[in-house]
Amino acid sequence: MQVISLAEARQSRQAITLPNGTRAWLSFYLGKHSFRAGSAHEASELHPTAYLVEQDANTEIPPHYHQPDQFQLFTDGDGMVGRWTLNPIMVQFAGHNTPYGPIKSGSRGLEYMTLRNGWDPGAKWMPQAREELKNAVPNRRRSHITNPIVPLNAAQLEKIQTDCVSLLHEEDGLQIKVYHLAQGQTILGPDPATGKGQFWFVVGGSGSAGESSIQDRSCIFVEPHAAAAQLTASFTALQAIMMQFPRDPP
Structure with a gap:
């Protein structure tokens, strides 16, 4: 990662x-x-x-x-x-x-x-x-x-509940998901082996990805054979978008 x-x-x-x-x-x-x-x-x-x-x-x-x-x-x-x-x-x-x-x-x-x-x-x-x-x-x-993804301001981030909204999910692994993490909460992303690489992009808040700190406009790349990304929100909540590439056709 x-x-x-x-x-x-x-x-x-x-x-x-x-x-x-x-x-x-x-x-x-x-x-x-x-x-x-x-x-x-x-x-x-x-x-x-x-x-x-x-x-x-x-x-x-x-x-x-x-x-x-x-x-x-x-x-x-x-x-x-x-x-x-x-x-x-x-x-x-x-x-x-x-x-x-x-x-x-x-x-x-x-x-x-x-x-x-x-x-x-x-x-x-x-x-x-x-x-x-x-x-x-x-x-x-x-x-x-996709339809517009509403970026959350600081006040909205304080009130969010941890959830995941799927905007696109196809059989070949193509995915787009929006994650909301409440303060102190942790999520595990999709198995990278289901696609050909994942980009994560932070659009609000701060926290960590594995042992690395992340904040607004941080970008993460997860290789297909890596462990699933683990994101944790810090003292503020976190909003991030996950985009996974499709696998190569057989």
Whole structure:
């Protein structure tokens, strides 16, 4: 299990400008060393990558797709992804080689986590990469996007009861769950062996994951063969989102 704080991720913050002129800032939690790496990797290999995107206001990232499966967790701002109006917090899952977008930011800009479990050679822009997509790996999945997840303020966190809300659960292991932990309470996450890696993201409160402390905007990655994540709320309650990647098809 790997645990990274927002403060640690901010140390890598850097600006990028996309081919269409859109600017965004990236802060890497995991995987900066393999971001757009120059060598090829097998699709089955595990290469967890997690970074915060801060997209400038009133800009657009054109439709595109990526080689690995991907979650995007929209945490702040306003805008649209494809035909969906974003009302953060929301989670989008896009399967490997599945086009999505455009991502349009509104007047407040957009902040979102990009989470992958595999190596990515870079965005494949549409419609330019349409022919390449025809030869991509088969069995592509459609995109999913959740209903808004209401982030709890400090007063609400003090009153919550420990529970778990499942937003998506499929037979191949794809899962999205929201956990609420009352003060001092502990939960055990799903068995990681049922999927191909889990990302956890703290959206409120503080506590611990195993022996590591966690707080607002901490990110956790749990490998498929690791023990189930154990989260404990501290003197404040805790709200966290768990996103598990599906297993590879047989």
